[in-house]
Amino acid sequence: MNPAAELPLLHDLNPDQLAAVTCAGSALILAGAGSGKTRVLTTRIAWLIQTGRCSPPGVMAVTFTNKASKEMQTRLAAMLPINTRGMWIGTFHGLCNRLLRAHHRDAGLPELFQIFDQADQLAAIKRVLKQLNIDTERFPPRTVQNFINKNKEAGLRAAKVDAWDPFSRRLNEIYAEYDTQCQREGVVDFAELLLRSYELLTKNALLREHYQMRFQQILVDEFQDTSQLQYAWLKLLKGAHAALFAVGDDDQSIYAFRGAYVGNMGQLMEDLALPAPIKLTQNYRSHSNILDAANAVIAHNSGRLGKDLWTAAGAGEPLRHFKAWNDTEEARFIVEEARTLHAEGERYSDIAVLYRANAQSRAIEHALFSAGVPYRVYGGLRFFERTEIKHALAYLRLLANPEDDNAFLRVVNFPARGIGARSLELVDEAARVGGISLWQAACGAGAGTGKKGLAAFVGLIEAMQSECAILPLQEKIAVVIERSGLLAHYRHEKDGADRVENLEELTNAAVAFAAESEDTTLVGFLGHAALEAGEHEAVAGQDAVQLMTVHAAKGLEFHAVFLSGLEEGLFPHENASAEADGVEEERRLMYVAITRARRRLYLLHAESRMLHGQVRYGIPSRFLDEIPPALIQSFSVPRAPSYAGVSMSAAPEVTVAQAENQPFKIGARVTHARYGDGVVGGYQDQGADTEIRVSFPKIGDKWFIVTLARLTAR
DNA sequence: CAATCAAACATTTTT
DNA sequence: TGTTTGATTG
Numbered sequence: 001m002n003p004a005a006e007l008p009l010l011h012d013l014n015p016d017q018l019a020a021v022t023c024a025g026s027a028l029i030l031a032g033a034g035s036g037k038t039r040v041l042t043t044r045i046a047w048l049i050q051t052g053r054c055s056p057p058g059v060m061a062v063t064f065t066n067k068a069s070k071e072m073q074t075r076l077a078a079m080l081p082i083n084t085r086g087m088w089i090g091t092f093h094g095l096c097n098r099l100l101r102a103h104h105r106d107a108g109l110p111e112l113f114q115i116f117d118q119a120d121q122l123a124a125i126k127r128v129l130k131q132l133n134i135d136t137e138r139f140p141p142r143t144v145q146n147f148i149n150k151n152k153e154a155g156l157r158a159a160k161v162d163a164w165d166p167f168s169r170r171l172n173e174i175y176a177e178y179d180t181q182c183q184r185e186g187v188v189d190f191a192e193l194l195l196r197s198y199e200l201l202t203k204n205a206l207l208r209e210h211y212q213m214r215f216q217q218i219l220v221d222e223f224q225d226t227s228q229l230q231y232a233w234l235k236l237l238k239g240a241h242a243a244l245f246a247v248g249d250d251d252q253s254i255y256a257f258r259g260a261y262v263g264n265m266g267q268l269m270e271d272l273a274l275p276a277p278i279k280l281t282q283n284y285r286s287h288s289n290i291l292d293a294a295n296a297v298i299a300h301n302s303g304r305l306g307k308d309l310w311t312a313a314g315a316g317e318p319l320r321h322f323k324a325w326n327d328t329e330e331a332r333f334i335v336e337e338a339r340t341l342h343a344e345g346e347r348y349s350d351i352a353v354l355y356r357a358n359a360q361s362r363a364i365e366h367a368l369f370s371a372g373v374p375y376r377v378y379g380g381l382r383f384f385e386r387t388e389i390k391h392a393l394a395y396l397r398l399l400a401n402p403e404d405d406n407a408f409l410r411v412v413n414f415p416a417r418g419i420g421a422r423s424l425e426l427v428d429e430a431a432r433v434g435g436i437s438l439w440q441a442a443c444g445a446g447a448g449t450g451k452k453g454l455a456a457f458v459g460l461i462e463a464m465q466s467e468c469a470i471l472p473l474q475e476k477i478a479v480v481i482e483r484s485g486l487l488a489h490y491r492h493e494k495d496g497a498d499r500v501e502n503l504e505e506l507t508n509a510a511v512a513f514a515a516e517s518e519d520t521t522l523v524g525f526l527g528h529a530a531l532e533a534g535e536h537e538a539v540a541g542q543d544a545v546q547l548m549t550v551h552a553a554k555g556l557e558f559h560a561v562f563l564s565g566l567e568e569g570l571f572p573h574e575n576a577s578a579e580a581d582g583v584e585e586e587r588r589l590m591y592v593a594i595t596r597a598r599r600r601l602y603l604l605h606a607e608s609r610m611l612h613g614q615v616r617y618g619i620p621s622r623f624l625d626e627i628p629p630a631l632i633q634s635f636s637v638p639r640a641p642s643y644a645g646v647s648m649s650a651a652p653e654v655t656v657a658q659a660e661n662q663p664f665k666i667g668a669r670v671t672h673a674r675y676g677d678g679v680v681g682g683y684q685d686q687g688a689d690t691e692i693r694v695s696f697p698k699i700g701d702k703w704f705i706v707t708l709a710r711l712t713a714r
Numbered sequence: 715c716a717a718t719c720a721a722a723c724a725t726t727t728t729t
Numbered sequence: 730t731g732t733t734t735g736a737t738t739g
Contacts, residue, residue, distance in 0.1 A: 091729065191729090
């Protein structure tokens with residue numbers, strides 16, 4: 001036994017984990033799904049420090065999500081008696097932000113530079129396009145945004161981009177102008193955070209050497225998702241002597257479309273002359289039937305680093321493959337099965353429904369909703385992305401940095417204060433001619449001409465500025481949402497109650513931020529808002545079925561997983577076949593999906609599915625065929641071909657089971673599990689299902705599927 | 715300026 | 730099919 005294993009913190013690591021944790025120098029860890037990756041990462045940091053191999057300030061640990069970085073910090077705090085504050089633990093973007101804040105002058109940025117999120121970036125691009133008088137039909141803002149981000153992620157400034165054809169040349173001109181605008185306004189987008197700090201370290205030898213000296217141990221999570229620029233950034237920081245500990249899984253690389261480059265794994269081995277990756281293949285999550293299925297599917301990919309997952313747990317249940325006639329039946333199956341599982345003692349929150357595309361959630365939500373089964377959909381708008389919050393943040397940004405034209409435009413006339421397109425055009429003109437910001441132009445216009453609205457707006461911002469100057473963060477926010485008129489505006493709006501609540505919640509967010517980060521500055525909070533859009537997760541304590549895309553499920557696990565829509569064209573998605581290695585990436589996505597399940601996995605496919613308002617007939621996904629049949633139990637519900645979607649010519653079975661289809665008389669008083677008392681308003685045939693309309697006094701009319709709705713007579 | 719309407723459109727999205 | 734975007738209109 002390795003003497004190192006005497007340390008309590010290394011107890012019950014398996015041999016591979018132990019080898020990874022205690023390895024010397026740089027390493028690539030190939031960490032399969034559910035193999036204890038996070039544990040290895042945090043234990044290594046703790047081990048490095050406890051054995052005196054590294055001091056806390058010598059550690060940098062990089063993740064992709066705030067969630068992952070928080071989890072790492074929490075676990076470390078539990079393992080180490082010391083404060084983890086000396087370490088740099090955070091996301092790529094968070095750490096770059098930190099670097100640029102500390103050296104803003106060297107990076108050529110104003111002290112209070114602001115961060116654009118995707119939406120801000122898009123708005124800024126639209127402004128550039130307008131200014132350059134560019135036809136947005138030929139150059140859609142999204143295309144421009146992709147072009148800019150792709151190039152930044154590849155480390156290329158506009159001057160370095162190879163643009164030969166007229167189209168890319170024009171795109172590149174827009175890129176250049178966009179960057180100029182950002183620089184003028186003192187804002188950086190997400191990709192810019194990376195590129196700017198990379199350039200800072202490249203150009204500034206003193207700084208580079210300082211950080212290379214400081215960080216002796218650099219650890220990276222989800223290494224397969226790094227972009228080329230991120231990898232270059234890591235290598236730069238690593239320098240000649242530090243150790244780079246990269247943990248990742250090439251089989252779970254599903255973000256190529258966002259610039260992730262799996263090739264970095266092979267490149268790392270080559271660059272650092274590493275012998276072979278350390279493979280963590282023991283899975284602590286799933287039964288072997290599930291793992292065997294995952295292994296079999298992913299084996300169809302080429303160019304893998306290569307690994308098979310195994311488990312000490314038993315075979316477990318077979319996978320269940322359900323063939324539904326259509327998406328409605330698929331959804332109904334999920335509901336019934338979820339209810340059964342729940343009745344058997346499973347918590348709803350341990351059940352997940354995964355799908356390839358968000359649009360698939362609707363049918364499932366509808367069925368769950370009608371049946372009164374609690375559920376939660378991941379992936380909607382997050383807190384800091386809500387319009388009312390963005391408005392409030394824009395006011396705050398304007399206070400911190402009046403040059404921010406994006407923020408200016410967002411709030412100059414919101415709430416409406418009589419500043420129309422005409423006035424704004426004049427301001428815009430003045431700004432362009434004078435080479436000044438909209439804010440400066442507005443100050444001039446407000447004072448000089450008789451533009452009352454503008455003068456009032458300028459006065460308002462200035463008043464808020466002086467009023468807020470000495471207030472603590474949360475009071476600044478309170479003042480801004482009040483004085484700006486945002487609160488009043490939403491209070492008067494009919495459906496504004498939620499928005500008012502969110503605005504008030506913003507002050508709480510500020511308090512929480514100040515407490516957690518010990519940063520009480522406005523700019524600190526704004527950075528936090530841009531880099532951490534807020535939680536996506538379910539409210540703790542609420543027991544609900546989890547609905548999400550397969551992408552969103554990465555890193556999560558559930559007792560039971562329903563994988564819906566396993567049809568050619570949907571999963572693998574039809575667009576994927578056009579992309580290089582597209583199908584292989586879809587297969588990795590399938591691999592991620594399968595490995596989410598602990599005990600039970602349902603594979604669902606529907607013969608016909610309503611897609612974009614049209615019935616589409618799908619053949620079962622090739623991925624189903626790639627799973628050994630011995631692992632699968634297949635079944636379906638026999639059904640007469642009377643469903644309109646299946647056969648247009650078949651006569652509808654109107655006379656069958658009429659009583660069962662319409663269990664309540666119209667006008668009957670019923671009670672619903674969720675909505676309480678109501679009155680039956682009518683019925684409607686919806687393909688295979690009959691729907692019932694119930695009027696609730698407070699809520700209004702609701703439609704339910706008769707066979708699913710939990711209605712009782714009263 | 716808000717409200718309404720037709721047209722376009724619909725993978726995935728850690729920051 | 731359902732949502733989002735933009736253009737038109739009162």
